[in-house]
Structures are given as C-alpha cells and as structure tokens.
Amino acid sequence: LGASSALAKLPVALAEAREALCRWDAEQVRLTAQAEASASRVRAEREKASAWTGEGWFKGSPSTPSHPAVVGPMCWLSVGPPPALKPAGCYIHGSVGSGKSTLMDLFCLFGASKWRVRRQHFHEFSLWLHQTLHGQQRRSGDAPSKHILARVADFAAEGTDILCLDEFAVTNVADAAIMVELLRLLSERHVAVVCTTNRPPDDLYKDGLHRERYIPALASHLHRDFLVVAVHGADYRDAMFRADAEKCRSLSTSLHDTAADAVPQRLQRVIFEGGTAEAALGSAFAEEPGGLPDLAPGSLRISWGRSLAVPGVGSGMARFHFDDLCRRALSAEDYLHLALEYHTVFVHDVPRLALEEHNEARRFTNLVDALYEHSVRMVCHSTVPIHDVLQSVEALRDTNSTDGHDADKLGVFEAMYDDSPNFQLQIKELGSREKWQELRDRKVAEEQRVEAKRLARLNAPAAAEGDTGSGWSAAPAGADLSAPDQG
16 A cells, blocks of 8 residues: 555656746746847947957957857756656565565556556666667767766656666666666656665665665665655465465366366476476476477577577477576576567576575576566476575575674685686686685695794794794894894
8 A cells, every 4th residue: 555655646746847847947948038138139239349359559448248148058047956856756675476566567557647657677677778878888988977877868768757667676886886876867857767676775785795885875865765665465476376276276176086186287387396307398298289399409699799509499499407597607688588589498407506606596586587577488397396496595695684694604705706816717727616625725724834833933942042943043032133243
C-alpha cells in the first residue's frame, strides 16, 4: 500500500513540475522581449558609440547607452532557478518475490498511462548507458566527462517522461560514479525515475572498492529527492509455485491414481540433480512434441563486438556447460544477448561453488536473472542438490555482522584480489592459482624462519657483547662510538 501511494504521487508531481517550468520559461521570454524592446530604443546611441574613433582634443566620448543590446540567449537571475521535480522518483526495495516488479509493471500500464514510460531491466539500461558513453567519448575527444554525461542524459530524456528500472544494482565503482550524476541530471530534465531493488539505498555496493567516494552521495540523493519505500511480505512466487504443484498433484490423484507422481515431475523437470547431462537433457524434452532438436556447434555475437562459442544450438535452443558461461569473463550485458537470441537454454554440470568462487556465483545469478526477465526457459542440471550450489558462497552474507564473522578471516579476498601489479602475470607464468599459492606459502615460511633467527640472535648473550652472528664485528654494548679505538 505504501509503494502504491508513493507511485501515485509521481504523475501529480511531474505535471506540477512541467506546469511550473512552462511558467518559468514564459517569464524568461517576457523579460528577454522587454530587454530587446528597450535596447531597440537606444540603437542610434549604440551605433554612434561604435562609430566614434576618438580623434580630436575637444571631442568628448559618446555617452554610454542606457540599455545594452541583447546578444544570444539569456537567463534572468531574478526569476530564480528552474523549478525542480520533487519528488524526483520512487525507490522501492524489498525481499525477493515480494511483488516489486509486478507493482512497477502495473504502474507502467495503468498508473502512468498518460505519460511516456520507458521500462527496462537495469542490466539493459546499463548496457545502453555504457555504449552511449563510449560513442560520445569517441566523438567528443577531450571534452570534459560531465559534458558527455549531460548529453547522454539528454538522450535518455528524449521521448521519456518516466524511466522505470527493474532490479537496480550498483556492482562496481564506475556505475556508482555515473549514477550519482546521472540521476541528478535526469531530475533536472524532469524525468521521473522508478527503481526496484533488493537493497536499501545505504546498502548499495556494500563493502565495495572505494565505496565511500560515491555511494554516500548517491544514498543522500535518493533519501532527499526520492520516495524511498520498503516492501515487506511473503515470497509470492514461491507460494504460487507450491499452490500450483499442490493443485496439479490433487488433480492427478483424483483422475489417475497411477500417474500421481507424473505431474510433480513435470513441474520439476527444469531442474535435474545428479546423473549425466545427456540423461537430464533427454528427460527435459521427452514430452515435447518434436522431441530433442538437433544441436550443432555455433557462435553468438555478444556485447562490444565479441563472440561467444555455443557448444550446441538448434531450433532456438542453446546448450552450455557451466564453465562456458560462468567461469569466463562475461557480464550481465552478455547474458542479455543470450536471452534475446534463444527461447530455451540448457546449462549442465553446475557444481557446488567454493567460498572463493563468488565471482562465478555472481555470474550465475546474473544469468538466471537475465533469462527470467526475458521469459527464457532455463533447464538446469547440477552435480549436487540445487540448494547446495550457493551454500558456501552464502557465508559471505554474514561477514561483518553481529555474529562476529569477518570476510578477511574467511580467506576469500586474499587469493582473488591481490594488490601486487604483476599478480596476473605470475598466475600466467606459474600455470594455476594453486601453484602460485604454494610458492607464496613457501615465501611466507622462509620469512618467518629469518625473523625467528633474528629474534634468537637478539636474545643470545653473545649478541650483547658485539657478536651479531653475521660475521661482522660490532662495538660492545655501552661503547663510546665517538672514540676511534672503540668505533
């Protein structure tokens, strides 16, 4: 109810802001016309002043015209700044399946029917944003980045009154820096922004690199200019699935007692645990009219002109190993191209991800999110129970909590994010992270042995009388180092 009320305020605020802007523009035009009329009355004085050459001792200079000429566009400070859009948008956050996206879709269909609405998943908008920024930077050369971002904001505002972004997220410092300025520029152009997300504003890009530089400003802008609404409730998607499963199970039991287990298997056929990938693929398409289509190797054009190899493709379906999609340098934008190309995606041999494989877990989450957003059927085969795939990685959610967990103690970021500049070169030369870790452990052990020997020498009695154990002579304790015979 709170989110619905907040969304209902946006069209009203947008209409009031547009009317105020029309009055502001009309006042600017009136003052400019008045200044031009006054300037036209003293045009002769200006022409006389411009023709004066300053010759002669007794010829005085012409008087200054009382009204200057109007050259180019003008902005009158007496009118004040342009009227702002307040609130500038609505920020809806809540748990998974609580109805945030459905509420935003209903708002786009019925609540904002008189306005031009652009509804996109945030990954799609982010892809458009970075591609547009890249194109503008190539055309503008050395132009300041703020000017380039202002032009991008003009493109985003063109033909749009309300911008709706589903699954808003900030996962890197570049997006954090861009979104702070972009949201401000859009509000100046009277474009209302509606965001749905799982995180409150203060938790965006939580524990991210250089988070303190940009996220506080972004969170402050959201709290100050947006309607921030929390949506708490049950997971409606899970409840609907369970209700449908129970309905089909009861219907199957009443009609065909022998086929009581057939319907639940049909509902669960998109997820297969254990066994072989071939068996899972055959079971998934056993009830299809045409059966399993013929799959052949192919390729897919993805973002930034790159190409993704597809092990098997045919009849709008694609087959991938987990490593092909989640252990490669692929982004959420790449998965969007995948979702737009195929209606069915089969991912097999999904393993249980280790604690340090949080990058792979992020890619897998983005893949599922992109396929779900575009209503792509995903058939998943895992080597472990599906609930165990992310079980180890979920320990990261408890870091820095009141329970005393600490991400540094988990040992996750030590191997994944090394601050040495030649870390990737070392990995490439040594062949694997395991080999690099083994050599690093040896180095640490050697440093510890050297430190132990140093401490032992300092505690030895002979060291106090000049024997350092290094083969070099030293002055005895208490010696006068200024004396030549004791230096």
